Amino acid sequence: MLSEIQTSEFKDRGYLMLPGLVSEAVCKDLLAQLDQWVQESRSHQANYGFDTPNGKARFDLEKDHSATNPRLRRVANPVDISEVYQTLLFEGDLPKVVADLIGPNVFFHHCKLNNKFPGTGTRVEYHADHPFDPHTNDDGITVLLFLDDMDEGNGCARLVPGSHRERYTHFHDGKFTGSTDPALFDEFDGRADSLVGKAGDVCLMDIWTLHGGSSNQSLDRDRRMLIADYRAADAFAIMPPVVPSRFYRRIVAGEPTHVARLREGTMEILEPYPDDSFFGLQGQQAAGETVQ
Numbered sequence: 001m002l003s004e005i006q007t008s009e010f011k012d013r014g015y016l017m018l019p020g021l022v023s024e025a026v027c028k029d030l031l032a033q034l035d036q037w038v039q040e041s042r043s044h045q046a047n048y049g050f051d052t053p054n055g056k057a058r059f060d061l062e063k064d065h066s067a068t069n070p071r072l073r074r075v076a077n078p079v080d081i082s083e084v085y086q087t088l089l090f091e092g093d094l095p096k097v098v099a100d101l102i103g104p105n106v107f108f109h110h111c112k113l114n115n116k117f118p119g120t121g122t123r124v125e126y127h128a129d130h131p132f133d134p135h136t137n138d139d140g141i142t143v144l145l146f147l148d149d150m151d152e153g154n155g156c157a158r159l160v161p162g163s164h165r166e167r168y169t170h171f172h173d174g175k176f177t178g179s180t181d182p183a184l185f186d187e188f189d190g191r192a193d194s195l196v197g198k199a200g201d202v203c204l205m206d207i208w209t210l211h212g213g214s215s216n217q218s219l220d221r222d223r224r225m226l227i228a229d230y231r232a233a234d235a236f237a238i239m240p241p242v243v244p245s246r247f248y249r250r251i252v253a254g255e256p257t258h259v260a261r262l263r264e265g266t267m268e269i270l271e272p273y274p275d276d277s278f279f280g281l282q283g284q285q286a287a288g289e290t291v292q
């Protein structure tokens with residue numbers, strides 16, 4: 001599906017935008033499901049939904065969440081509990097465009113929904129995705145599907161072009177913190193592109209590309225995004241997945257293999273971390289938590 005120009009843009013910049021790849025009707029169905037989860041979150045005071053492969057919470061609530069002001073900021077692996085998400089991620093155009101870049105053989109790794117409500121503080125610090133889930137080789141793509149129109153006003157993601165060829169530690173004082181060194185954030189901000197686009201647009205991102213995103217400072221515009229991770233079938237995990245899906249290693253293009261391809265070089269290996277929230281790992285509180 002991708003042209004040579006698109007493939008070489010991806011290789012050069014570490015990401016590629018595909019405007020309007022997902023239809024309005026599909027986005028509507030995905031959002032209707034998310035709205036239902038937001039409604040259900042009203043009856044919870046802290047992170048919940050522990051029916052996951054590693055027993056960590058599926059539903060992550062922001063600090064100021066309440067029944068009247070629901071703030072469900074993340075759903076881990078919506079695909080595990082919703083057919084609409086399964087159809088989108090396992091069939092059709094998404095696996096095809098990913099296979100054009102890292103195929104022919106590709107497996108689904110995991111996914112999550114990020115929900116930045118208007119006027120809330122949740123932000124994402126600059127990081128790459130591969131250090132969270134190191135594999136024997138680097139052929140992996142993170143798909144970002146916009147479910148709302150996005151720009152800097154409602155906290156769009158920001159990507160550092162070219163950073164997929166660079167390496168930055170995600171450890172501080174010997175501990176994996178899920179973020180690069182805060183002293184570098186200004187430099188990254190100076191280099192970053194804002195991912196401005198419409199609902200239905202897709203960004204294909206290299207798993208080493210640095211990215212982050214500020215909070216949603218608008219007062220009335222949602223910022224909902226589906227994030228899905230795919231890997232080449234001959235990439236094998238060095239650590240158990242951080243956000244395991246019940247569909248982990250499901251083949252979505254080509255054939256499975258039992259032969260791992262290894263790359264040369266070194267890689268930081270994280271210790272499994274106890275926090276059930278990505279945002280908690282990066283230093284932001286969840287609902288029902290007290291500051292240590």
Ligand SMILES: O=C(O)CCC(=O)C(=O)O
Nearest residue numbers: 114124156157211212213
């Ligand atoms: O939601 C965003 O703006 C960025 C998301 C992200 O990088 C993540 O959740 O890993």
